[in-house]
Amino acid sequence: MLIGFDIGGTKIEVCVLDECGNTCFKTRTTTPKKYPLFLETISALVVEAEIAVNHDFTHVGIGLPGTISPATGLMKNSNCTFINGHDLLSDLSNQLNKPVYIANDANCLALSEAIDGAGEKGRLVFGAILGTGCGGGIVFNKILWEGANALGGEWGHNPLPNFSPLKDGEPRSCYCGKENCIEQFISGTGLEITYNALAQSSLNASDIIAAKRNGDATALSAYHLLIDQMARSFAALINMMDPDIIVIGGGLSNVEEIYEDIPIQIRHYIFGNELKTEFKKAEYGDSSGIRGAARLAKATN
Numbered sequence: 001m002l003i004g005f006d007i008g009g010t011k012i013e014v015c016v017l018d019e020c021g022n023t024c025f026k027t028r029t030t031t032p033k034k035y036p037l038f039l040e041t042i043s044a045l046v047v048e049a050e051i052a053v054n055h056d057f058t059h060v061g062i063g064l065p066g067t068i069s070p071a072t073g074l075m076k077n078s079n080c081t082f083i084n085g086h087d088l089l090s091d092l093s094n095q096l097n098k099p100v101y102i103a104n105d106a107n108c109l110a111l112s113e114a115i116d117g118a119g120e121k122g123r124l125v126f127g128a129i130l131g132t133g134c135g136g137g138i139v140f141n142k143i144l145w146e147g148a149n150a151l152g153g154e155w156g157h158n159p160l161p162n163f164s165p166l167k168d169g170e171p172r173s174c175y176c177g178k179e180n181c182i183e184q185f186i187s188g189t190g191l192e193i194t195y196n197a198l199a200q201s202s203l204n205a206s207d208i209i210a211a212k213r214n215g216d217a218t219a220l221s222a223y224h225l226l227i228d229q230m231a232r233s234f235a236a237l238i239n240m241m242d243p244d245i246i247v248i249g250g251g252l253s254n255v256e257e258i259y260e261d262i263p264i265q266i267r268h269y270i271f272g273n274e275l276k277t278e279f280k281k282a283e284y285g286d287s288s289g290i291r292g293a294a295r296l297a298k299a300t301n
Helices: 035-053 088-096 105-116 188-199 205-213 217-241 258-266 285-294
Strands: 002-007 011-017 023-030 060-064 100-104 124-130 134-140 143-145 245-249 278-281
Touching: 002 035, 002 105, 002 285, 011 035, 011 285, 023 035, 035 060, 035 088, 060 088, 060 105, 060 285, 088 100, 100 105, 100 134, 100 285, 105 124, 105 134, 105 143, 105 245, 105 285, 124 217, 188 205, 188 217, 205 217, 217 245, 217 258, 245 285, 258 278
Parallel strands: 002 060, 060 100, 124 245, 245 278
Antiparallel strands: 002 011, 011 023, 124 134, 134 143
16 A cells, blocks of 8 residues: 655645555645644654554655755755755654655656556656646656756746747746746736736636636637647647657646647647647546655656
C-alpha cells in the first residue's frame, strides 16, 4: 500500500492506495499555520491511516505548492509560507522515522496521470495545471523528471510567446518579478484580467465561460484570445519537448471546448503545422495530485 498527502493553504488531505491503485482510505483536516504543529499533524495523519488500513508504510509521499531548493535543501516558493526556509524533507523524515518524498503539486498531477490516468499510453507526458496559476510537470517512461534545478515543467514562468500589446493588451507583471509570464494569461486569473479589461467590469472565470456559452460578445473575444494564448504556449512546449500527451488539470480543464479548440489553433504556431500530440483532461481531476504523491517513491529521477 502507498500513502500520499496533498498539502494546500487551507487543507491537508491524505489517501492510501492499494496495489491496484484503488483508494482505500482518505481523510482531510485544516492546515495548521505553525511549522511544529504542521509536522505533528502530518505524523498524526500517518498513524491514523496506518491504523485504518492495518498497514505500516515504508515511506510517505508529499505533494505541495513549492519546491525544495537544490542549493540549500530548504523549501521555497510555497504559498504555505510557514514551511519556506525549513528543511521539511529531513524534519518530516525524522518525525515519521521513515523516508519521505516531496514534489510540487503539478509534478504529482503529471505523475498520477502518466501512470494510470489520461496519459497512461504516453511515453513522454506533460501535465499542465491551469487554475489560479499555471504549473506543469514532466514524466518520461513513468518516471518524474524534476531536473537539475528542480524546475522541470515550470513553463508558467516563461514569457508568453509572441506577446503583442495590440493582441494581448497591456503588459502584466508577475509575482515572480518578471513580466508577461504565461501564468498571467492562460490561467483562470489571466482570463479574468483579459475579460475585465475588455468589458470594464468584473466577472470570475466560470462566469466568463458561462457568458461565452450564452453568446456574450465580450466573453467570446476573451475566450478566443485565451485559446490563442494557450496555442502559442503549448506550441512552444511541443516544439521543444514533443510530448505524446498533454494532460490538463485545474479549473480551466473543465472547459470542455478547449480540447477541440486548442488543436485547431495550435497549427498556426507549431513547427511543421502538423499535430499528433493529444490534449486530454485529467482523468482523476482534483484527486490526481494526491495519487501522484503516493507514487513518488517509485517514480522520481
